[in-house]
């Protein structure tokens with residue numbers, strides 16, 4: 001369903017009904033098994049839709065916010081009413097990717113949105129936490145250009161690329177919560193010896209895009225990069241583990257802070273984590289050569305910090321999907337969330 005401002009109000013009324021009566025439709029037996037204030041998958045889905053509808057209405061006050069809530073937009077702590085998203089979003093569908101953790105009351109979602117009268121779309125990704133059916137945390141990010149995150153991106157390709165995530169084979173062998181937790185623990189810890197098999201069809205995206213690395217001189221690859229489980233993956237000893245564990249879809253979300261450098265990359269620029277020393281050394285070599293030829297204007301390599309939510313999908317004993325979602329700030333930044 002695609003929301004417009006006109007339908008948002010109606011959708012919200014509908015959604016509120018869902019939240020007010022989460023036990024409707026459940027059997028007597030299942031009601032007695034869950035706590036009074038548990039939020040089911042339907043309940044979490046409704047709250048996520050409400051967040052998007054409230055952006056369209058430019059009105060955060062209609063949300064079931066907890067008396068005290070935490071919120072960031074592109075890593076900046078701010079009250080919802082001060083965020084740009086509540087001013088700019090003019091169209092948003094239901095999330096293209098939605099992972100729900102009913103045990104921790106958390107959800108991760110991502111979709112393409114339109115802002116203002118822009119014809120170009122932006123990539124929105126977010127995590128929320130819900131306690132007693134009230135929102136206690138909102139961690140929101142929006143990509144408006146590669147300069148925001150230093151990586152490749154595509155709001156246009158995002159919906160198609162996420163279809164596979166949301167339609168896993170019915171006969172898949174689901175990973176247990178413990179397996180998904182071990183994946184989260186290893187994501188930003190290269191010391192962790194967990195061995196991870198990568199499915200051949202595993203889908204790798206950066207901010208919605210299947211990455212084709214053209215190379216700084218346009219002599220790179222023409223085929224999309226696949227998933228990988230690198231030994232030189234970025235480390236964060238304080239990574240935020242198990243933010244969302246969706247056992248139904250096999251999705252696990254992990255947060256981290258990644259120090260790195262913005263490098264010129266041909267005429268554009270790219271973020272390379274400091275832990276990927278080889279990639280940085282290669283880029284230094286390329287840069288020295290370009291500078292020696294003296295006929296190109298290039299950005300100076302500059303320290304930066306990426307705040308990332310890494311989204312992995314795992315079933316049939318293999319990694320099936322890997323997404324890098326990252327937002328850049330200046331050097332030595334820390335996360336408001338850790």
Ligand SMILES: *[C@@H]1O[C@H](CO)[C@@H](O)[C@H](O)[C@H]1NC(C)=O
Pocket residue numbers: 188189190191235236237
């Ligand atoms: C990995 O091990 C090294 C050496 O013991 C340690 O300094 C580093 O903090 C560890 N990294 C993580 C992410 O735990």
Ligand SMILES: *[C@@H]1O[C@H](CO)[C@@H](O)[C@H](O)[C@H]1NC(C)=O
Pocket residue numbers: 103104177241242243
């Ligand atoms: C979510 O629940 C698991 C139990 O499976 C727990 O170990 C984990 O720390 C929780 N994550 C968060 C962010 O609270």
Ligand SMILES: *[C@@H]1O[C@H](CO)[C@@H](O)[C@H](O)[C@H]1NC(C)=O
Pocket residue numbers: 293295
């Ligand atoms: C810059 O110099 C290199 C070699 O010195 C040359 O191959 C290239 O065509 C030049 N580029 C421009 C834009 O003049």
Ligand SMILES: CC(=O)N[C@H]1CO[C@H](CO)[C@@H](O)[C@@H]1O
Pocket residue numbers: 115118120121122123143144145153154155156
């Ligand atoms: C508003 C805006 O500039 N959004 C960018 C986010 O990513 C998309 C996908 O490629 C770009 O087209 C948009 O320009």
